[in-house]
Amino acid sequence: MIPGGPRNSRQMELMMRRMGMTTEEVPDVQEVIVRTRSKEHVFRSPEVTILTVQGVRTYQVVGKPEIRPISGAGPATGPAAPSAAPAAPTGPPEEDVRLVMEQANVSREEAIEALFQAKGQPAEAILQILSRSR
Numbered sequence: 370m371i372p373g374g375p376r377n378s379r380q381m382e383l384m385m386r387r388m389g390m391t392t393e394e395v396p397d398v399q400e401v402i403v404r405t406r407s408k409e410h411v412f413r414s415p416e417v418t419i420l421t422v423q424g425v426r427t428y429q430v431v432g433k434p435e436i437r438p439i440s441g442a443g444p445a446t447g448p449a450a451p452s453a454a455p456a457a458p459t460g461p462p463e464e465d466v467r468l469v470m471e472q473a474n475v476s477r478e479e480a481i482e483a484l485f486q487a488k489g490q491p492a493e494a495i496l497q498i499l500s501r502s503r
Contacts, residue, residue: 388422389422389423390420390421390422391420391421392418392419392420392421393418393419393421394416394417394418394419395417395418395419398414398415398416398417399413399414400412400413400414400415401415401417401430401432403430403434404439405439406439407438407439408436408437408438408439409436409437409438409439410434410435410436411434411435411436411437412430412432412433412434412435413432413435414432415430415431415432416430416431416432417429417430417431418431460481460484461481461484461485461489465484465489465491465494466480466481466484467480468491468495469483469484469491469494469495469498472495473494473495473498473499475498479498480494480498483495483497483498
């Protein structure tokens with residue numbers, strides 16, 4: 370907390386509003402799942418708050434997660450098992466392909482190839498294309 374700053378939650382809320390910050394609780398959240406390549410963090414009945422600062426929304430999830438591995442082998446368990454199969458990407462994300470196409474003025478195929486060569490990094494793919502056209 371800031372020395373000499375607000376002493377109670379009402380004062381803190383007023384100060385946050387003056388700085389363009391708002392918070393909003395998301396009611397009745399049943400479950401939040403954070404999925405990585407190798408595991409899932411499953412929060413059951415978490416507290417979820419949205420913090421908006423200058424138009425950027427940040428979600429805060431508070432609770433104790435159940436951490437479980439994601440595995441393609443073995444029996445399917447729980448509601449998350451069917452969605453594990455589509456997680457394997459068939460190519461770069463569509464938004465990355467469009468970005469490379471627009472910024473480097475190339476075809477879809479060239480953008481995809483550049484993204485593969487740049488290991489999925491759009492900025493690197495754009496730089497590669499622009500540097501070879503000089």
